Amino acid sequence: MRSRFLIGWCIAAIAVFPNCSNLRAQKLSRDVLSLTGTLVRVAAIKDQDKVVFKVQVSFQFRNNSDTPLLVFRPAGTRIQAFVQKKIDFLESKSALSEEHIVATSLFPWPTPYPEIDYLKSFVKSLERLDPSNSVWLIKVEPHGYYEFHDVFEVEKGYRLPDGITKLAPDEWEDVPGIPISEQSAFRVEYSFTTKNKHSNSDLLKDLQTKWKTHGLLVLDDSGDFRIRSEPIINKSGN
Secondary structure: OHHHHHHHHHHHHHHHOOOHHHHHHHHHHHHHEEEEEEEEEEEEEEEOOEEEEEEEEEEEEEEOOOOOEEEEOOOOOHHHHOOEEEEEEEOOOOOHHHOOEEEEEEEOOOOOOOOOOHHHHHHHHHOOOOOOOOOOEEEEOOOOEEEEEEEEEEOOOEEOOOOHHHOOHHHHHHOOOOOEEOOOEEEEEEEEOOOOOOOOOOHHHHHHHHOOOOOEEOOOOOOOEEEEOOOEEOOOOO
16 A cells, blocks of 8 residues: 555656756756856046946856856857846845845947847857867866956946046056945846747757756756856955
8 A cells, every 4th residue: 555655656746847857957057056256456447538447356156066067158258249247236245135236237249240140140059069178168067166257347336536537547546545436245147048049949958958968057947047146345446
C-alpha cells in the first residue's frame, strides 16, 4: 500500500512540475552569480558646452555555485555595443527594499549607420557561436571570479563646487575634492535581449539548453540576460 502511494505521488509530482529543471536553472542563475563593484575614479570633463562625469568602476563577477556559469561579456569587446547599461543612483546602500532611486542614466549605443541593424545581425550569429571559444562570453568557474573595468559618462549623480567652472577644464583635476557625489551609492545593471530581433522569442533559453555542457548561461525569468550589481559606495575625488 505504501509503495503504491509513493508511486502515485511521484506521478503527480511529474505532472505538476514538468519544468522543474528549468525552474531550478533560473533560480540558480539568479542566486549564485553576484556582481560587485568598486568606484576607482570620477573625473569631470567638458564636453562642448556641458559638463559630464567620467566614472571608472572595477567589477567582479563571482560564481558561488558548483556549476560553471556563462555570462555575456559586458565590456571590453564589440558586444558591449549590444549590452544595455544603466546606472541607478541611490539615497542609501542598504537592502533593496529600503533603497530609493533618485537618478538614472542609460547608455544606448550610438550606431554610426542607423540604416543597418547591427544587433539583428549579431543575434543571428549567436546560433553559430561556440561557447567554448568566444570573445562574447565569459566563463566563470565554480567558486571562481572574473574581474573587469568599465567606464561610464554621466551627467547626473555628481556636481562641481561653486566657482570651479571659472577655471579651465584642464585645471579641474588639480583641485582636490571634485567632483562632489550627490548620492551615497549607485547600482549598475547590464542587460541583453534578443526579443524582436529574432523569430524565436526564446532564443536565449534555447541557447541555455544547447550550451549546458559548457556551463549555465545566466538568464533571468523572462529569458533575457540581466545582472544588477550590489550597491557600490559612491565617493568623490580622485
